[in-house]
Amino acid sequence: MIDDSIIWAHLDGLAKPRRSLGKLESLAAKLAAVQQRLDPVTRPRRIVLFAGDHGVIAQGVSAWPAAVTASMVDTIAAGRATSNALAAAQDCDLRLVDVGVASPLAGNAPSWFRSARIADGTQDLATGPAMSIADFDAAWAVGADEAKRAADGGFAIVIAGEMGIGNTTPAACLTALLAGIPAYAAIGPGAGADDTIIANKRRVVAGAVAGLAARLNADPRAAIASVSGFEIIAMAGFFAAAAEANITILLDGFVATAAALVAERLRPGTKRAMIAAHRSAEPGHMAALNQLGLTPLLEWDMRLGEGTGALVALPLLDSAAALLSNVVSLSELGLGRAD
Amino acid sequence: MIDDSIIWAHLDGLAKPRRSLGKLESLAAKLAAVQQRLDPVTRPRRIVLFAGDHGVIAQGVSAWPAAVTASMVDTIAAGRATSNALAAAQDCDLRLVDVGVASPLAGNAPSWFRSARIADGTQDLATGPAMSIADFDAAWAVGADEAKRAADGGFAIVIAGEMGIGNTTPAACLTALLAGIPAYAAIGPGAGADDTIIANKRRVVAGAVAGLAARLNADPRAAIASVSGFEIIAMAGFFAAAAEANITILLDGFVATAAALVAERLRPGTKRAMIAAHRSAEPGHMAALNQLGLTPLLEWDMRLGEGTGALVALPLLDSAAALLSNVVSLSELGLGRAD
Numbered sequence: 001m002i003d004d005s006i007i008w009a010h011l012d013g014l015a016k017p018r019r020s021l022g023k024l025e026s027l028a029a030k031l032a033a034v035q036q037r038l039d040p041v042t043r044p045r046r047i048v049l050f051a052g053d054h055g056v057i058a059q060g061v062s063a064w065p066a067a068v069t070a071s072m073v074d075t076i077a078a079g080r081a082t083s084n085a086l087a088a089a090q091d092c093d094l095r096l097v098d099v100g101v102a103s104p105l106a107g108n109a110p111s112w113f114r115s116a117r118i119a120d121g122t123q124d125l126a127t128g129p130a131m132s133i134a135d136f137d138a139a140w141a142v143g144a145d146e147a148k149r150a151a152d153g154g155f156a157i158v159i160a161g162e163m164g165i166g167n168t169t170p171a172a173c174l175t176a177l178l179a180g181i182p183a184y185a186a187i188g189p190g191a192g193a194d195d196t197i198i199a200n201k202r203r204v205v206a207g208a209v210a211g212l213a214a215r216l217n218a219d220p221r222a223a224i225a226s227v228s229g230f231e232i233i234a235m236a237g238f239f240a241a242a243a244e245a246n247i248t249i250l251l252d253g254f255v256a257t258a259a260a261l262v263a264e265r266l267r268p269g270t271k272r273a274m275i276a277a278h279r280s281a282e283p284g285h286m287a288a289l290n291q292l293g294l295t296p297l298l299e300w301d302m303r304l305g306e307g308t309g310a311l312v313a314l315p316l317l318d319s320a321a322a323l324l325s326n327v328v329s330l331s332e333l334g335l336g337r338a339d
Numbered sequence: 340m341i342d343d344s345i346i347w348a349h350l351d352g353l354a355k356p357r358r359s360l361g362k363l364e365s366l367a368a369k370l371a372a373v374q375q376r377l378d379p380v381t382r383p384r385r386i387v388l389f390a391g392d393h394g395v396i397a398q399g400v401s402a403w404p405a406a407v408t409a410s411m412v413d414t415i416a417a418g419r420a421t422s423n424a425l426a427a428a429q430d431c432d433l434r435l436v437d438v439g440v441a442s443p444l445a446g447n448a449p450s451w452f453r454s455a456r457i458a459d460g461t462q463d464l465a466t467g468p469a470m471s472i473a474d475f476d477a478a479w480a481v482g483a484d485e486a487k488r489a490a491d492g493g494f495a496i497v498i499a500g501e502m503g504i505g506n507t508t509p510a511a512c513l514t515a516l517l518a519g520i521p522a523y524a525a526i527g528p529g530a531g532a533d534d535t536i537i538a539n540k541r542r543v544v545a546g547a548v549a550g551l552a553a554r555l556n557a558d559p560r561a562a563i564a565s566v567s568g569f570e571i572i573a574m575a576g577f578f579a580a581a582a583e584a585n586i587t588i589l590l591d592g593f594v595a596t597a598a599a600l601v602a603e604r605l606r607p608g609t610k611r612a613m614i615a616a617h618r619s620a621e622p623g624h625m626a627a628l629n630q631l632g633l634t635p636l637l638e639w640d641m642r643l644g645e646g647t648g649a650l651v652a653l654p655l656l657d658s659a660a661a662l663l664s665n666v667v668s669l670s671e672l673g674l675g676r677a678d
Contacts, residue, residue: 014421015411015414015419015420015421016420016421016643017402017403017530017531017642017643018531020530020531020641020642020643021421021639021641021643021647021651022620022639022640022641022642023637023639023640023641024639024641024651063356063677063678064356064677064678065677068674068677071672071674072354075354075667075672078667080354080665080666080667081354081355081666081667082353082354082355082360082662082666084665085661085662085664085665085666086658086661086662088661088665089657089658089660089661089665090654090657090658191356191359191678192356192357192359192677192678193678281361298362300360300361300362300363301361301362302359302360302361302362302363303356303359303361304355304356304359304360308360311658312360312363312655312658315429315654315655315657315658316651316654318428318429318654319425319428319429319650319651319654321428322424322425322427322428323421323424323425325424326419326423326424326427326428327419327420327421327424328414328417328419328420333410333414335407335410338402338403338404338407338531339402339403339530339531339532
């Protein structure tokens with residue numbers, strides 16, 4: 001067991017003033033603890049983007065029409081979205097998985113695209129369960145299979161990202177349910193909601209979550225499925241299986257963290273594989289991170305989704321790993337500690 | 340002229356929710372403004388480390404003995420210091436320049452080491468001028484020459500870092516003098532000072548800066564030289580010449596920013612080439628950044644020196660550049676703005 005005392009003794013023995021790299025040292029310690037080694041690795045790394053549509057869009061909870069999901073899936077498949085640009089800049093392999101977009105990919109499918117469509121989007125969670133238990137299990141299995149592929153490919157770090165117009169509404173439901181905060185505290189602007197849309201989100205989330213806490217204890221999977229999205233459950237399955245395979249998870253923002261709450265609830269211990277990339281602009285995100293005991297690296301008011309916040313934070317892990325692995329110790333230089 | 344309205348129109352036209360990448364978009368806008376192009380470049384990049392010793396160490400202002408400067412220069416030359424590890428991790432070329440260490444390099448000199456020694460360290464600034472005007476000019480010229488070499492090499496981004504036991508004392512003098520803050524507000528722990536050392540620093544800085552503001556107007560170079568270090572003036576010359584050559588400067592922490600204050604005072608406009616990497620743990624740093632009108636990217640309590648804070652922030656610029664250059668516009672997708 002590489003515990004904190006071993007890790008900090010290593011860091012404090014390096015040829016530099018003690019703790020003089022501040023948060024980079026905390027990150028290095030976290031990375032070493034997650035990987036249980038003093039020379040953690042950050043390559044190769046992969047982001048898997050899961051895409052799905054949401055019946056709850058009928059309630060007026062998003063600034064963007066549902067068709068934008070399919071349009072952005074096309075854009076990602078064409079390599080021209082923000083996630084593609086950042087993944088390329090940070091030397092991160094990228095895969096795109098359709099787990100339930102309203103319409104199938106229109107353009108050409110690259111080799112890294114996978115069609116694993118559960119349905120043409122979820123049902124409206126405001127009027128009934130968003131999905132059946134069978135569909136929940138199917139979405140989870142798609143994500144778990146992606147983690148297995150990452151493990152087979154020898155990936156050291158994985159990120160899960162999502163594309164799904166309307167998905168901050170199920171994410172807010174799950175955050176309220178699983179982080180135990182009031183529905184209104186979990187509601188934010190998402191991808192640019194105005195006051196009317198936010199009022200709709202408040203009404204929908206409060207209604208959907210009311211009474212669900214009791215059901216959560218009796219049948220957690222059914223309670224979670226009722227207010228979820230396919231891409232969220234696929235991310236949860238991905239996280240649980242990645243953690244089991246000892247792959248380090250770099251956790252993105254609000255929607256990904258809602259998936260992490262699901263994974264931790266159904267597979268306790270999953271959070272031990274996680275490093276939180278950032279605190280998003282969504283107000284419920286910090287409560288979700290607190291619930292998981294995670295401290296975000298960046299507080300940059302990012303709220304795009306597509307795993308972009310994690311891609312921005314990714315190279316900070318490279319520096320943390322280099323610090324642990326490639327700096328000489330004071331004792332090797334024959335110097336004592338002066339601080 | 341690529342002004343802010345042009346830059347933000349470009350960013351707001353990209354296929355993502357408006358301003359949804361928060362501080363990454365601010366960084367992208369700054370990078371575009373500094374480089375005056377909507378497709379800024381971040382490679383190749385180079386860090387130049389300037390090393391020198393400080394006579395003021397005799398006043399008990401550092402936790403570390405002066406010999407550690409030479410020892411760390413040896414360590415950097417051997418490729419085993421923190422700056423080497425981070426530069427390698429972030430694909431950054433590294434050079435090391437001795438502008439006045441107490442003793443010459445003991446080990447083998449790599450091709451990227453340069454001996455440009457002005458003297459065996461500065462004089463004690465508590466008892467007289469730290470250096471002569473001639474030595475000031477010589478140190479400045481070494482830095483300017485390094486900027487010219489970087490320009491000839493086609494480097495898009497440069498970082499200046501420093502190694503010099505005791506150099507937070509001259510940096511505090513310069514910050515008090517040039518950012519107009521009281522001496523006590525510019526004093527911090529440096530590389531691990533205890534209360535006695537901090538009291539010594541307070542006494543030395545207050546004494547050295549008293550009456551210097553008046554002299555600054557009459558003969559700025561002489562006033563600055565009296566409380567400087569060779570590596571600090573070399574960095575100032577480096578910044579001024581890099582800005583003149585239109586190279587983007589990623590500014591490190593407290594000591595580098597003191598050099599930036601010098602450069603801006605003697606070559607007004609130098610600051611327009613600068614992006615501030617981080618706010619260091621040194622209390623005077625924020626005042627210096629404010630004086631330059633710069634907003635730090637990271638607030639990670641880093642205080643190591645060697646340009647390490649800038650190296651940690653460097654890959655964030657890669658993401659900002661990728662956002663500007665490689666993301667499709669909404670209009671090209673045939674979509675309108677919904678937010």
